[in-house]
Amino acid sequence: MTTESPKKQYDYIIVGAGAAGLMLADGMVKDPYFKDKTILLLDKDSKKTNDRTWCFWEKGPGPFDAIVHKTWQHIHFAGQHFSKRHPIAPYTYKMVRGIDFYQSVMQRIAQHKGLDFVQGEVAQVTDRDNGVRVTTSTTEYLGKQAFSSLFHYGMATHQSKYPxxxxxxxxxxxxxxxxxxxxxxxxxxxxxxxxxxxxxxxxxxxxxxxxxxxxxxxxxxxxxxxxxxxxxxxxxxxxxxxxxxxxxxxxxxxxxxMTAYNFGEHHGKNLRYIGTAGGWAKPSTGYTFMSTAKKIPKLLAHIKTGKALDELSYKNRFWFYDLLFLDVLHQDNARGHMVFEHLFENRTLQQVFKFLDEESHFGEDLGTMWASPKWRFVKALIRRLLRGV
Structure with missing residues (x-):
């Protein structure tokens, strides 16, 4: 891995060295399929400062345990009318500091001779018939495929169908x-x-x-x-x-x-948006780190099929649950706390975590919905059905 790029053409260009970009680069380096591939990783930052923290819950040991900074075995929830301390076993709530994640991944991907890390601000990413063009303030790079985590709110706020x-x-x-x-x-x-x-x-x-x-x-x-x-x-x-x-x-x-808007309309045959820019933040909670970790293997598998990047979909029934929740929250934001109070008063933390992890079965989903303010969600469902979702 180098900090200067002698090449101007790559098999894959990854724009942004945040959680999504680094997890994707790390996944490529670990996979023999990409052993002889050339990869360019671009970011305006050197990734040498502790600029953020990520938290997530997880059952037992996990792939990030070596860099977990702190763990908690109990969760406290307080509403307007009740307060509760929850033991969360078999889950553990974990914190990862940005600097520890950056250093860990950067050390691993440095072993890949075909990977270059270039510090520079990307001005434009263009999907073309035969590949992609990525432009910085000083250089133009060509690639067969590109993966961009560059996000701005205009990507979602240009439409009004989804809050x-x-x-x-x-x-x-x-x-x-x-x-x-x-x-x-x-x-x-x-x-x-x-x-x-x-x-x-x-x-x-x-x-x-x-x-x-x-x-x-x-x-x-x-x-x-x-x-x-x-x-x-x-x-x-x-x-x-x-x-x-x-x-x-x-x-x-x-x-x-926090939106159920489909970021897929920004993808192209050779360009895929990832991380927050790809809609990977859980719409109802904003949690992104483990959501990203679960999506990267599916993306890598899709890349290896040779199919167009915009053909991959992560959409499932939990997307619709999130949409209804955001409709309720958008309709009456002042009472949003009531949704969470009903949920945490009537369901265990383990049931809530399983639901938010999108690992619950439909019967469990119904139990979670029943624990929420039902009439508000029924009205949101009716409005969505009348709008054709």
């Missing part, structure tokens, strides 16, 4: 002078805070009794001014957690699209 919400957040990594946090319990959602017309909650990931990532998160159509997130965090730490003294040692912020 487009955002999971947006600001997080503070805080250090306290008193042992306030439970290191074995992650607060998945705390809806006890003021909702202010939106679905709003706090998310807490303790790494010790004195340290935690505390995030103020919303599911809504529009972002807030940065000061609004920060004021909510200050209020929660002071009034809810009763902290008089704490230090903010780092921050993070982000926005993840």
């Amino acid at each position: 487009v919400l955002q999971q947006h957040f600001v997080g503070w990594f805080v250090k306290t002078d008193v042992p306030i946090f439970d290191p074995d319990q992650a607060t998945y959602m705390d809806f006890s805070i003021p909702q202010k017309g939106n679905t709003r909650f706090m998310y807490i990931l303790p790494t010790s009794a004195h340290e935690a990532l505390v995030e103020y998160t919303l599911f809504s159509a529009h972002l807030l001014p940065k000061e609004a997130y920060e004021e909510a965090l200050r209020s929660y730490l002071t009034n809810d957690l009763k902290l008089e003294h704490y230090e903010v040692v780092d921050t993070e912020m982000g926005s993840i699209p």
Whole structure:
């Protein structure tokens, strides 16, 4: 692997070295089919900083355990009217830091002699009859196929058939002078805070009794001014957690699209969008890391068939469940917390995780739906059927 590209033509070009791009490159390097293939990985960043964290739940050991930074065996959920601590065995809630993931994958793919990593900002990716053209500010690259994780909200908001919400957040990594946090319990959602017309909650990931990532998160159509997130965090730490003294040692912020819109219309014969840009973020939750890990093997298998890249579909019945949920959330965002409160009060965490992992059978799906505010979902179903879905 090199940081400069002496070649201008490749078998495969991967645009973006985030979770999706690196998992795809890693999968290619591990597969003998791609042993003699040339691969170009492009990203504007060097991937040498800890710019994000990913969390996911998983049964038993998994492929990322060597770089898991922290695990939790209990999940806390708080609504407006009840609060509950859930043991989640056989699941474990896991955290992976961006820097650990980048270093781990970069070291592995460096062993592939045909892979070049080039730091540069991509201006355009064009699907052509006989391949793809990828242009940066200084260079043009040609490839047989390209996989792009470059996302912008206009990819989904140009249409009105499917609602487009955002999971947006600001997080503070805080250090306290008193042992306030439970290191074995992650607060998945705390809806006890003021909702202010939106679905709003706090998310807490303790790494010790004195340290935690505390995030103020919303599911809504529009972002807030940065000061609004920060004021909510200050209020929660002071009034809810009763902290008089704490230090903010780092921050993070982000926005993840929540939509059942079909990103497939952006694909081409030789161009495939991946990660968030490919609609890989779970529409109802925004979780993307494990969703991506599960989709990469299917994409690799499809590549090896030689079929056009736009012929691969991941759509299943869970897409429709997510669509109805987002319709409900979009229709009455101020009451979004009620959907989650009904669900977590009437189903176990294990049942919820299995459903969100898209591993439940239809009978279990009905149980989850029955545990939700039924009339609101029935009305969403009727509206969708009248619109032809």
